Amino acid sequence: xxxxxxxxxxxxxxxxxxxxxxxxxxxxxxxxxxxxxxxxxxxxxxxxxxxxxxxxxxxxxxxxxxxxxxxxxxxxxxxxxxxxxxxxxxxxxxxxxxxxxxxxxxxxxxxxxxxxxxxxxxxxxxxxxxxxxxxxxxxxxxxxxxxxxxxxxxxxxxxxxxxxxxxxxxxxxxxxxxxxxxxxxxxxxxxxxxxx
Numbered sequence: 001x002x003x004x005x006x007x008x009x010x011x012x013x014x015x016x017x018x019x020x021x022x023x024x025x026x027x028x029x030x031x032x033x034x035x036x037x038x039x040x041x042x043x044x045x046x047x048x049x050x051x052x053x054x055x056x057x058x059x060x061x062x063x064x065x066x067x068x069x070x071x072x073x074x075x076x077x078x079x080x081x082x083x084x085x086x087x088x089x090x091x092x093x094x095x096x097x098x099x100x101x102x103x104x105x106x107x108x109x110x111x112x113x114x115x116x117x118x119x120x121x122x123x124x125x126x127x128x129x130x131x132x133x134x135x136x137x138x139x140x141x142x143x144x145x146x147x148x149x150x151x152x153x154x155x156x157x158x159x160x161x162x163x164x165x166x167x168x169x170x171x172x173x174x175x176x177x178x179x180x181x182x183x184x185x186x187x188x189x190x191x192x193x194x195x196x
Contacts, residue, residue: 001195005188007070008046013063017100020107021066026073026195027107029137031128032114034080037144040178041114042067042075045187052077062086062094064101073109073195082124098131108137110194112187113165117143117157117175121164129165140172140190141165147177 014020021027032038039052046052052065052075065077078101079094086094101107111132115121121129132139143161146154154175162173172190176183 001072003072003192003195004070005045005191006047008048008051008075009068010051011066011068011074013065015063015097017097017104020064020101020104021074021076022107025068026109027076028073028110028112028191029076029078029108029132030112030114031078031132032080032144033082033116033122033124036080036114036116037178038077038080038114041142041144041176042077044178044181044184046075062090064097076108081128082122102131102135108132108135110191111135111137111139112142113139114142114144114176115161115165117146117154117161118148120160126165129167138171138194139167140174140187141167142174142176142183142187144176144178146175146182147180 011021012019030038030042042052043049052067062079064079067075067077069075078098081094113125113129113132115125141161143158149157158173158175167173174183174186176187
């Protein structure tokens with residue numbers, strides 16, 4: 001399947017389990033901490049400026065956003081996690097929404113976990129990674145903000161990410177810069193291969 005990643009449209013925001021899309025198209029599910037630049041990564045992959053809304057306040061995405069790509073698959077953008085300034089009630093609602101999303105078989109075709117290349121993954125990152133593993137779906141990890149590292153720091157940092165998340169040797173870990181575009185070609189090529 002050849003996919004034109006420049007052909008993308010926003011479909012809907014689901015705030016409840018009933019609104020999840022279940023039309024049989026594959027779903028590439030993006031997850032990451034509130035301030036990791038998830039929307040920026042999606043925008044970079046789709047060659048758009050402000051397509052996935054980049055929040056001035058982290059933690060703005062409190063629903064599951066669906067973008068249809070070339071009519072063939074979805075980029076599903078999950079709410080960012082680990083942000084302190086939302087109420088406990090909002091966090092609980094988020095937790096329930098995520099649980100119902102991950103527990104429903106067949107929703108996730110491929111998980112994309114976005115982590116910060118500069119830091120050891122947080123406990124929340126590890127939890128999210130485990131959710132993907134438990135959902136039984138293949139996964140790809142994108143280490144964003146690699147442009148903020150010195151060249152010699154990149155490899156050791158990637159190694160820490162791989163160990164902390166206990167990634168299997170066949171799970172791709174891609175150094176990425178939403179700002180500069182590093183890693184974009186590699187991620188798109190991995191997605192294309194996956195759906196070939």
